[in-house]
Amino acid sequence: MKVTEKQLKARVTELNLGILKETTFGIKVDRGNKGYICSLVYRDQAPPELLLEEGSASEASACIEAVAATHRIFRQSMMGGVEKPEFLTDELFVKKGGERCPRTKCGSRDIIAGWVEKESDGLVQTHRCGKCGLEYTIRYKMEGYDISLHAESSDK
Numbered sequence: 001m002k003v004t005e006k007q008l009k010a011r012v013t014e015l016n017l018g019i020l021k022e023t024t025f026g027i028k029v030d031r032g033n034k035g036y037i038c039s040l041v042y043r044d045q046a047p048p049e050l051l052l053e054e055g056s057a058s059e060a061s062a063c064i065e066a067v068a069a070t071h072r073i074f075r076q077s078m079m080g081g082v083e084k085p086e087f088l089t090d091e092l093f094v095k096k097g098g099e100r101c102p103r104t105k106c107g108s109r110d111i112i113a114g115w116v117e118k119e120s121d122g123l124v125q126t127h128r129c130g131k132c133g134l135e136y137t138i139r140y141k142m143e144g145y146d147i148s149l150h151a152e153s154s155d156k
């Protein structure tokens with residue numbers, strides 16, 4: 001498939017406004033006398049970095065796609081770190097019913113619970129994950145009590 005200059009420029013614009021938008025650089029493609037020139041243009045004052053000189057349209061296209069692919073991989077690994085913190089937030093932990101290990105990579109239900117203990121601001125219960133060995137304490141708030149009807153009737 002033949003790539004036209006128009007297609008190259010459109011692709012560059014798409015990337016610069018898309019996945020490269022939050023980066024410190026953009027891609028630039030120019031058609032020189034002897035062929036295509038591809039460069040990385042930094043948004044700060046850093047000088048542009050020449051990636052390809054006197055290339056054919058398909059070489060220019062490959063060059064642009066390589067930058068896009070590299071960035072995509074880089075971003076995924078970065079986002080992986082951001083999206084998945086090592087431990088669950090309180091909110092997520094509670095949402096999951098507190099039944100799973102709060103280490104996100106583990107999430108095991110194989111939990112060994114300790115005694116419920118009283119602390120100044122509530123109740124705490126130490127837990128230990130049977131899979132990854134993480135030790136953590138769940139904090140509880142006491143809300144009141146209910147009489148167990150079953151227990152009451154068995155007394156009589």
Ligand SMILES: [Zn+2]
Pocket residue numbers: 101102103106107108129130131132133134
């Ligand atoms: Zn665990």
